[in-house]
Amino acid sequence: MEQGQARVNLTINIFWHIWKARNKRIFDSAHQEPHNTAQKAQEEWLEFEQERESEQESRATQNRSGQQARNEQPREDVVCLYTDAAISAKMIRTGKGIIARNWKGIIxxxxxxxxxxxxxxxxxxxxxxxxxxxxxxxAGWKKIIVHSDCKSVVEQINRCSEYEYNIATILEDVQELRKGFDRCSFLFISRTANVISHALAHFAVKLVHNIEWENDFPIWLIELGMKEMRVVSPFCN
Incomplete structure (x- = not known):
């Protein structure tokens, strides 16, 4: 059925290019070889099909991520951690941002x-x-959900195997550390759902020393947290 529809779409596109070539010849006296018209129609159709398949794959990934997030709805005793990293090639520096929030989204x-x-x-x-x-x-938290917008790293952690050689040791440490928690899961989220840790990572790039806040946070961090709480619902997902 799909192949039949594809042939129909391609045929329609060829007819459309023939029609445009005919109009150019009549109104602009522009001549185009028939095989060039057909080739251009086919190339344009292939580009359209590739773009359509890419969009379908992207929607499928988002649906899987959303379903996984819904399956991971936390209870009040679960702490949600949001992580991100930033790299400044100009400054030759790297920064990492880590945000811990309760189930209501409070930092x-x-x-x-x-x-x-x-x-x-x-x-x-x-x-x-x-x-x-x-x-x-x-901090002594026993039940956590770690969120990251780096899909490949999250997938490797959840597979527990087939690590990239340059991060294998780090991910083995992660697997060992997770054993110390009553609950520890890892979720991939989009960048738009990870704004606050992304901002913190870029802030960290400019620091001289590591910095950590508890209870007393800078105004810009609080404002970002409040903004995310209004956008994401339920927040800790």
Missing amino acids: LRAKGNVHQRKGTASMEEALAIRNALLMAKQ
């Missing part, structure tokens, strides 16, 4: 880490997740 703790090095995206994202687990362990 419990925030941490920004900075390193003077030229990092890679997957390594810094993996380190941010490991740092989040270390922060949770230090």
